[in-house]
Amino acid sequence: MDDQTRMLAGLGGLGGLSQADVGDPDSVRKQQSLGQPQQDIGDILQQIMAITDESLDEAQASMEALFDAYFISSVRGVQEEDPPDPQIMRLDNMLLAEGVSGPEKGGGSAAAAAAAAAAGGSPNDGSIEHSDYRAKLAQIRQIYHSELEKYEQACSEFTNHVMNLLREQSRTRPISPKEIERMVAIIHRKFSSIQMQLKQSTCEAVMILRSRFLDARRKRRNFNKQATEVLNEYFYSHLSNPYPSEEAKEELAKKCGITVSQVSNWFGNKRIRYKKNIGKFQEEANLYAVKTAVDAANVSAQASQANSPATPNSGKVHGSPPVISSR
DNA sequence: GCGTATGATTCAAA
DNA sequence: TTTGAATCATACGC
Numbered sequence: 001m002d003d004q005t006r007m008l009a010g011l012g013g014l015g016g017l018s019q020a021d022v023g024d025p026d027s028v029r030k031q032q033s034l035g036q037p038q039q040d041i042g043d044i045l046q047q048i049m050a051i052t053d054e055s056l057d058e059a060q061a062s063m064e065a066l067f068d069a070y071f072i073s074s075v076r077g078v079q080e081e082d083p084p085d086p087q088i089m090r091l092d093n094m095l096l097a098e099g100v101s102g103p104e105k106g107g108g109s110a111a112a113a114a115a116a117a118a119a120g121g122s123p124n125d126g127s128i129e130h131s132d133y134r135a136k137l138a139q140i141r142q143i144y145h146s147e148l149e150k151y152e153q154a155c156s157e158f159t160n161h162v163m164n165l166l167r168e169q170s171r172t173r174p175i176s177p178k179e180i181e182r183m184v185a186i187i188h189r190k191f192s193s194i195q196m197q198l199k200q201s202t203c204e205a206v207m208i209l210r211s212r213f214l215d216a217r218r219k220r221r222n223f224n225k226q227a228t229e230v231l232n233e234y235f236y237s238h239l240s241n242p243y244p245s246e247e248a249k250e251e252l253a254k255k256c257g258i259t260v261s262q263v264s265n266w267f268g269n270k271r272i273r274y275k276k277n278i279g280k281f282q283e284e285a286n287l288y289a290v291k292t293a294v295d296a297a298n299v300s301a302q303a304s305q306a307n308s309p310a311t312p313n314s315g316k317v318h319g320s321p322p323v324i325s326s327r
Numbered sequence: 328g329c330g331t332a333t334g335a336t337t338c339a340a341a
Numbered sequence: 342t343t344t345g346a347a348t349c350a351t352a353c354g355c
Contacts, residue, residue: 223333
């Protein structure tokens with residue numbers, strides 16, 4: 001019999017506690033079969049509440065039973081986990097990074113946004129998956145926090161009850177502060193192990209959600225026609241230097257309803273493919289040169305400035321195609 | 328089903 | 342960090 005068991009067994013010596021014989025002790029003793037840690041924490045609390053209402057002998061038996069069922073079996077394993085568990089730290093870090101734990105600063109949505117950007121597709125296309133991801137992450141977050149709160153509350157309530165019992169017990173036998181401290185530590189360890197299970201489950205849920213979301217990463221969707229036109233217009237009107245600045249990329253991204261990195265990808269692909277096969281793109285280049293010229297003419301006509309054909313630096317697509325300058 | 332087009336990813340170089 | 346080049350994976354038209 002270890003210290004903790006002895007401590008509670010000592011409850012038998014108490015007499016004359018003015019507690020009414022309420023509650024059904026049998027219902028508590030039945031719980032000897034509830035050795036599974038998965039037992040609902042609410043049930044545990046109810047049992048504890050019932051214990052406090054029992055007569056002392058019954059309380060002793062009940063407490064022993066409960067203690068056996070919940071703590072003794074796990075104390076050995078738990079006691080050896082004194083130093084901060086690197087696994088818990090990993091779980092904490094991950095939950096924090098995913099925006100599940102910590103302040104709700106949009107961490108989850110940021111992660112979702114990053115994943116969405118990686119997944120590609122225009123926001124129009126990706127928004128369904130994106131919001132879906134966010135909604136599910138929020139759901140996980142909510143469940144995590146409510147469970148955590150529940151466990152924390154249960155832990156503090158259970159600690160209080162045990163403390164009360166020990167206080168009562170201290171009337172008949174000396175109980176050292178160290179003993180009490182140890183008891184509390186055991187309870188906290190037990191509850192923190194439950195918390196770890198919760199964290200682990202939450203991490204698993206997030207991982208599954210994330211992997212499902214990222215599975216669609218390579219799912220390619222063509223940009224819509226208008227977006228392609230905008231990009232091509234820019235490309236062919238800046239053919240001598242088709243390297244949009246960051247601002248230009250942002251502007252294009254906005255116009256096309258895609259992300260800046262998609263704009264970068266598009267220009268990267270376009271440059272290399274154009275360079276590889278200029279002949280093939282000649283027709284397209286001419287088309288956009290004409291289009292740009294017409295647009296410019298329209299603009300200048302509208303502005304009553306017919307003498308300023310503001311065709312950008314393309315112009316040379318007819319005949320010898322311009323060569324993309326190397327940077 | 329096949330060939331081509333196209334967006335995304337990876338990796339090395341500048 | 343950005344870009345070029347190669348490559349992958351999927352969409353699309355035939």
